[in-house]
Amino acid sequence: MARKDTTIVLKFGGSSVADVKCIERISKIALKEAQEHNVIVVTSAMGKSTNQLIDLANQACPGCSGRELDMLLATGELVSISLTAMTIQRLGHAAVSLTGWQAGFVTESSHNRARIAEIKCDRINKHLDLGEIVIVAGFQGITEDGEVTTLGRGGSDTSAVALASAFNADRCDIYTDVDGVFTTDPRLVKEATKLSHISYEEMIELASLGAKVLHPRSVELAKKYNIDLRVRNSFNSENEGTRVISLKRMLDMELTKAVTGVALDTKQAKIAIINVADRPGIASKVFGELGKNKINVDMIIQSVPRDGINDIAFTVPREDMELARKTCEEILKDIEGSKVEADDDIAKVSIVGAGMLNRPGVASNLFETLSNAGINIQMISTSEIKISCLIDEVNAEKAVQVIHDAFELEKSSEPIIV
Amino acid sequence: MARKDTTIVLKFGGSSVADVKCIERISKIALKEAQEHNVIVVTSAMGKSTNQLIDLANQACPGCSGRELDMLLATGELVSISLTAMTIQRLGHAAVSLTGWQAGFVTESSHNRARIAEIKCDRINKHLDLGEIVIVAGFQGITEDGEVTTLGRGGSDTSAVALASAFNADRCDIYTDVDGVFTTDPRLVKEATKLSHISYEEMIELASLGAKVLHPRSVELAKKYNIDLRVRNSFNSENEGTRVISLKRMLDMELTKAVTGVALDTKQAKIAIINVADRPGIASKVFGELGKNKINVDMIIQSVPRDGINDIAFTVPREDMELARKTCEEILKDIEGSKVEADDDIAKVSIVGAGMLNRPGVASNLFETLSNAGINIQMISTSEIKISCLIDEVNAEKAVQVIHDAFELEKSSEPIIV
Numbered sequence: 085m086a087r088k089d090t091t092i093v094l095k096f097g098g099s100s101v102a103d104v105k106c107i108e109r110i111s112k113i114a115l116k117e118a119q120e121h122n123v124i125v126v127t128s129a130m131g132k133s134t135n136q137l138i139d140l141a142n143q144a145c146p147g148c149s150g151r152e153l154d155m156l157l158a159t160g161e162l163v164s165i166s167l168t169a170m171t172i173q174r175l176g177h178a179a180v181s182l183t184g185w186q187a188g189f190v191t192e193s194s195h196n197r198a199r200i201a202e203i204k205c206d207r208i209n210k211h212l213d214l215g216e217i218v219i220v221a222g223f224q225g226i227t228e229d230g231e232v233t234t235l236g237r238g239g240s241d242t243s244a245v246a247l248a249s250a251f252n253a254d255r256c257d258i259y260t261d262v263d264g265v266f267t268t269d270p271r272l273v274k275e276a277t278k279l280s281h282i283s284y285e286e287m288i289e290l291a292s293l294g295a296k297v298l299h300p301r302s303v304e305l306a307k308k309y310n311i312d313l314r315v316r317n318s319f320n321s322e323n324e325g326t327r328v329i330s331l332k333r334m335l336d337m338e339l340t341k342a343v344t345g346v347a348l349d350t351k352q353a354k355i356a357i358i359n360v361a362d363r364p365g366i367a368s369k370v371f372g373e374l375g376k377n378k379i380n381v382d383m384i385i386q387s388v389p390r391d392g393i394n395d396i397a398f399t400v401p402r403e404d405m406e407l408a409r410k411t412c413e414e415i416l417k418d419i420e421g422s423k424v425e426a427d428d429d430i431a432k433v434s435i436v437g438a439g440m441l442n443r444p445g446v447a448s449n450l451f452e453t454l455s456n457a458g459i460n461i462q463m464i465s466t467s468e469i470k471i472s473c474l475i476d477e478v479n480a481e482k483a484v485q486v487i488h489d490a491f492e493l494e495k496s497s498e499p500i501i502v
Numbered sequence: 503m504a505r506k507d508t509t510i511v512l513k514f515g516g517s518s519v520a521d522v523k524c525i526e527r528i529s530k531i532a533l534k535e536a537q538e539h540n541v542i543v544v545t546s547a548m549g550k551s552t553n554q555l556i557d558l559a560n561q562a563c564p565g566c567s568g569r570e571l572d573m574l575l576a577t578g579e580l581v582s583i584s585l586t587a588m589t590i591q592r593l594g595h596a597a598v599s600l601t602g603w604q605a606g607f608v609t610e611s612s613h614n615r616a617r618i619a620e621i622k623c624d625r626i627n628k629h630l631d632l633g634e635i636v637i638v639a640g641f642q643g644i645t646e647d648g649e650v651t652t653l654g655r656g657g658s659d660t661s662a663v664a665l666a667s668a669f670n671a672d673r674c675d676i677y678t679d680v681d682g683v684f685t686t687d688p689r690l691v692k693e694a695t696k697l698s699h700i701s702y703e704e705m706i707e708l709a710s711l712g713a714k715v716l717h718p719r720s721v722e723l724a725k726k727y728n729i730d731l732r733v734r735n736s737f738n739s740e741n742e743g744t745r746v747i748s749l750k751r752m753l754d755m756e757l758t759k760a761v762t763g764v765a766l767d768t769k770q771a772k773i774a775i776i777n778v779a780d781r782p783g784i785a786s787k788v789f790g791e792l793g794k795n796k797i798n799v800d801m802i803i804q805s806v807p808r809d810g811i812n813d814i815a816f817t818v819p820r821e822d823m824e825l826a827r828k829t830c831e832e833i834l835k836d837i838e839g840s841k842v843e844a845d846d847d848i849a850k851v852s853i854v855g856a857g858m859l860n861r862p863g864v865a866s867n868l869f870e871t872l873s874n875a876g877i878n879i880q881m882i883s884t885s886e887i888k889i890s891c892l893i894d895e896v897n898a899e900k901a902v903q904v905i906h907d908a909f910e911l912e913k914s915s916e917p918i919i920v
Contacts, residue, residue: 104561137581143522145588152591155599156584159577163555166574170563173570181573186648207648230604230625 087213091122092255095222095244099261100318101164102131104171110259111171113321114217118177122212124251126222126244127168129160150195154224154234158184161221161240168219178216182207185232187218189225189243197236198225200243203250220247238299245302249309256311257325258298259318264326265290265297267493268346272484275494279344280324283331284313286344289436289470303328331438342446343437343491348484350431350477352382353405354462356397357412359422362389366419370396373411379404383432383465383474393420397463399474402428430462431480434472435487447471453490459483505631509540510673513640513662517679518736519582520549522589528677529589531739532635536595540630542669544640544662545586547578568613572642572652576602579639579658586637596634600625603650605636607643607661615654616643618661621668638665656717663720667727674729675743676716677736682744683708683715685911686764690902693912697762698742701749702731704762707854707888721746749856760864761855761909766902768849768895770800771823772880774815775830777840780807784837788814791829797822801850801883801892811838815881817892820846848880849898852890853905865889871908877901 094117096110110125117123128134137156141148165181172179188204211218222240225233235242241258248256262270263278265287270276282290284307291300297315306313306328316325360366367386374381384398400408409426416424440446450471454461459482463474475483488494512535514528528543535541546552555574559566583599590597606622629636640658643651653660659676666674680688681696683705688694700708702725709718715733724731724746734743778784785804792799802816818826827844834842858864868889872879877900881892893901906912 104558107562140522140581140585141588144525144585145592148588148592152584152587152599155587155601156581159580162577162580163558163574166570167558167562169570169573170559170566174563174566181570183573183650232601 086215088120088122090120090254091124091212091251092117092257093124093126093244093248093251093253094257094259095126095240096128096259096318097240097261098128098131098134100259101127101129101168104167106318107164107167107171108175110318111168111175113259113318114168114172115175115177118217121254123217124208124212124247124253125168125217125219126240126247127161127164127219128222128240130164130167133160133163151231154195154232157234158221158224158232161223165219165221172217172219178214179219180211180216181219182211182221184221184224184243185226185230187220189246191225191227191233191235193227193229193231193233195231195233198227198233200225200235200246203246205250208247208251238301241299241302242305245305245309245311245313248311248313249305254312255314256306257314257316258302259316259321260297261317261319262297263317263320263323264315265328266345268484268488269348272348272481273346273488275488277494279326281327281329281334282344283334283438284328285331285469286436286438287328289434289467290345290347298328334438341437342439342443343435343493344439345436346484346487346491346493347434347436348431348480349434350480351402352399352430352432353402353408353426353428354397354399354430354474355405355408355412356395356425356427357416357419357421357423358395358425359393360396361420362392362394367396369415369419370412371398373415374400374408377407377411379408379411383463383472385463385465399430399432399463429477430474431477431483432472432474433480433483433487434470435491436470438469440469440471449490450487453486454483457482457486459486504633506538506540508538508672509542509630509669510535510675511542511544511662511666511669511671512675512677513544513658514546514677514736515658515679516546516549516552518677519545519547519586522585524736525582525585525589526593528736529586529593531677531736532586532590533593533595536635539672541635542626542630542665542671543586543635543637544658544665545579545582545637546640546658548582548585551578551581569649572613572650575652576639576642576650579641583637583639590635590637596632597637598629598634599637600629600639602639602642602661603644603648605638605665607664609643609645609651609653611645611647611649611651613649613651616645616651618643618653618664621664623668626665626669656719659717659720660723663723663727663729663731666729666731667723672730673732674724675732675734676720677734677739678715679735679737680715681735681738681741682733683746684763686902686906687766690766690899691764691906693906695912697744699745699747699752700762701752701856702746703749703887704854704856705746707852707885708763708765716746752856759855760857760861761853761911762857763854764902764905764909764911765852765854766849766898767852768898769820770817770848770850770892771820771826771844771846772815772817772848772892773823773826773830774813774843774845775834775837775839775841776813776843777811778814779838780810780812785814787833787837788830789816791833792818792826795825795829797826797829801881801890803881803883817848817850817881847895848892849895849901850890850892851898851901851905852888853909854888856887858887858889867908868905871904872901875900875904877904
C-alpha cells in the first residue's frame with residue numbers, strides 16, 4: 085500500500101474511545117476514510133480516565149502539578165492509541181501508534197499547559213509512506229530537553245488541528261458524542277437545531293461561553309491556518325456534522341444569521357467591590373492582585389462614578405470565588421472601598437452571531453426578550469459578535485428558551501456549503 | 503543537596519505499589535535510605551494493572567502481541583513512577599520520575615521480551631548529582647529506532663539489577679510482600695522459615711521452580727555482576743530479608759546446608775510417547791517440532807531401550823499440554839511410536855541446596871522420604887544443586903511437608919553474613 089494524494093486528520097474525544105467497543109467503532113471510521121486518504125488519527129484518553137489519573141495524583145500529593153503530573157496524565161492517551169492501533173490491525177489495515185514525542189510534537193517547557201512549538205514530520209511521514217494509518221497520542225509532547233509535557237485544556241483538539249496544519253490536511257474532523265454544534269444545548273431547549281456551518285469566530289465565542297464541543301484554543305489555531313474543521317459524531321458518523329469555516333466565506337455566501345447560537349455558563353461567580361475611590365490605578369490594582377493569584381476574570385463592569393466613588397463588579401470561575409473575595413478584601417483599604425460582595429447564584433447567558441455585525445437591533449431585541457420574561461439583567465458585556473448578560477441562576481434555563489424562541493433559532497436552515 | 507558516596511537501587515513490585523497508601527509506605531523507605539545513599543527506585547506497575555491492560559489488549563485484538571502491546575503495557579509503570587515521585591516530593595525530598603527511555607534503557611528490538619543492550623547513565627547521573635531520588639520505570643526500554651519495548655517476565659527485577667550494575671550500586675533491594683526467601687511456601691508448610699542468605703545458584707533453581715519472589719533472569723544478571731541482592735518486604739521493612747550472594751562466598755563461610763529449600767510446581771503437564779523406535783534422530787525430531795511451536799520443555803526422560811524400542815516422557819507448561827500432545831501425534835508415524843499420553847494431574851517437587859555438592863546421600867534420603875510417605879515418583883531429574891521429582895498432584899502438599907520435615911528445614915539457622 086502506498087501513500088495517497090490527500091491527508092485527513094480524525095480526532096476522537098474521550099467518549100468516542102470510552103471502551104473497546106467504542107474503539108472498534110472509530111477504527112471502522114478510520115478504515116473507511118483510509119480508502120481515499122492518508123489518515124492520521126488523534127485520540128484522547130479513554131472516557132473518564134484522565135479524571136481518574138487526576139484523582140490518583142491528588143491522593144498522592146494534593147494540588148500537585150508540574151512535571152510529574154504530566155508524566156502521569158500523558159499515560160492516558162498511550163492506552164487509547166495502542167488499543168486503537170491493535171483494533172485497526174485486527175480489522176485488516178496496517179496501523180501504528182505514536183506517542184507525542186514519537187510523533188514529533190515539540191513543546192515549550194511549561195508543564196500542564198505547554199504550547200506546541202513545532203511538529204517534526206519525519207516519523208509520521210515515514211509511516212504514511214508505508215500506507216499505515218497513524219494513531220497519535222493527543223494532548224502531549226516533549227520539550228527539547230526530553231521532558232514529557234501536556235498541552236492542558238483542549239489539548240487533544242489542538243494536537244489534531246496542529247497536525248492538520250503541519251500535514252496540509254484536506255480536513256480535520258473532530259469526533260465527539262453529539263451530531264455537531266447546536267443553536268443551544270439540546271438538553272435545555274428541545275427545539276435546538278444542529279448548525280450545518282459556523283464561522284471560526286462564532287465558534288470561538290460559543291466555545292469560550294461553555295459550549296463544550298470544541299476548545300477555543302483549537303479553533304483559534306484552525307482559524308490561523310484556515311483548516312477545514314468539522315465537528316462530527318462518532319456514534320452517528322453518517323451525519324455530516326458542523327463545518328467550521330472562515331467568517332469571510334460565510335459572509336460571502338450570505339450564510340450568516342443575526343444570531344447563530346445561545347450559550348449558557350453557570351460556572352461563574354460575581355464579585356462586587358462597593359464604593360471604590362474614583363481615581364487612576366484602582367482597576368489595575370484590583371485586577372493586578374487577582375492576576376497574581378492566577379484568577380481568570382471574565383466580565384468586568386465599572387459603574388459611572390458618582391460623587392467621586394463608583395462600584396467595580398466582575399465575574400470569576402466559581403471555584404475561585406472565595407480566593408477572589410479574600411484578595412479584594414485584602415486591598416480594600418488601599419482602594420478605599422467600603423465592602424466586597426460575592427454571589428455565585430448567577431448565570432451568564434450569551435448570544436453569538438456573525439450576523440450582528442451588520443444587523444442593528446439585536447441587542448435591544450435580546451434585552452426586551454429577557455425583560456418580557458421578567459428576568460433582570462445584572463451585567464452586560466459585548467463583543468462584535470457576542471452579547472452576554474449576567475442573570476440570576478434560577479432564571480438561566482428559562483432565559484435560554486425565550487432567547488432561542490425570540491431569534492427563531494429552531495428555523496436554522498441547513499444550506500450546503502460547497 | 504549533593505551527591506553521596508554510595509548508591510543503592512530499591513525495586514518495588516506491584517503489591518508494594520498497589521495503591522496510594524502503599525506508595526507512601528515505599529516512599530518512606532526511599533527517604534530513609536536517601537539519608538545515607540544516592541537512591542535509584544525502580545517500580546513495577548500498580549497491583550494488577552498490567553493484567554488489566556493485557557485484558558484490554560485481548561478484547562481489542564485477541565492474541566495481539568508485538569509493538570502495540572509494548573506501547574500499552576509500558577504505561578503501567580509510568581503511572582507508578584509519577585505517583586511515587588509526587589509522594590516523595592510531598593514528603594519533602596527532591597525526586598524525579600524517568601521513563602525507560604529517559605532513564606537510558608536501550609534494548610534489542612524484540613518486542614514483549616526485549617533484552618537490555620545498554621544503560622546510558624547520563625540522565626540519571628544528572629539527577630543524582632542534584633541530590634534527587636530518581637524513580638525509574640521498570641520493565642521497559644527503547645530501541646535504537648525509538649520504539650518502546652518491554653522486557654517480558656521478570657522485567658522489573660532485571661531493570662533493577664541492571665541499574666545496580668551500571669551504577670556500581672552497593673546494594674540492590676528487591677521489595678515484595680513477603681519477608682524474604684523461605685525454605686518453602688509458608689502457605690504449604692507452617693514451619694517454613696526465612697533464609698538469611700542463599701546463593702545466586704540456589705536462588706536461580708528455586709526461582710525457576712516456581713518460588714515467585716525473584717525472576718531467575720534477574721538473579722542470573724546479579725550473579726554475572728556479583729550484585730549484593732536482597733529480597734525484602736515493603737510491608738515490614740525493618741526485617742533484613744534474604745541476601746543473595748555468591749556460592750563461593752557461602753561455601754567459604756560454610757554457610758551451606760545440604761538442602762536450602764523445597765519448591766513445588768503444579769503448573770506442568772506430562773507427555774509420554776510410548777514405544778518409540780530406538781534410533782538416532784528421534785529425540786531431535788520430537789523436541790525440534792515442540793520448539794517450532796514455542797513449547798518450553800522442562801524435564802525429559804528417555805527410558806532404557808528394550809527390544810529396539812523405548813519411551814520418551816517430558817513435561818511442558820500445563821497450558822501447552824494439548825498443543826504438545828497434538829504436535830507429538832502428528833509425528834507419531836515418523837518416529838514409529840505407538841501412542842501419546844498426556845497427564846496434567848502431576849506436580850513437580852524439588853529440593854535445592856548448594857550443600858548437595860559435597861554431601862552424598864541427599865538423593866537417596868529424598869527418595870526414601872517420599873517412599874515412606876507412600877508417594878510414587880514418576881520422573882526424576884537432577885542438576886548439581888537440585889533434585890526434582892514428578893509425582894501425582896494429589897500428593898503435592900504432603901510431599902513438600904514430609905521433605906521439609908526430613909531435611910529439618912525448620913531449623914534453618916540465621917547466621918549474620920558480614
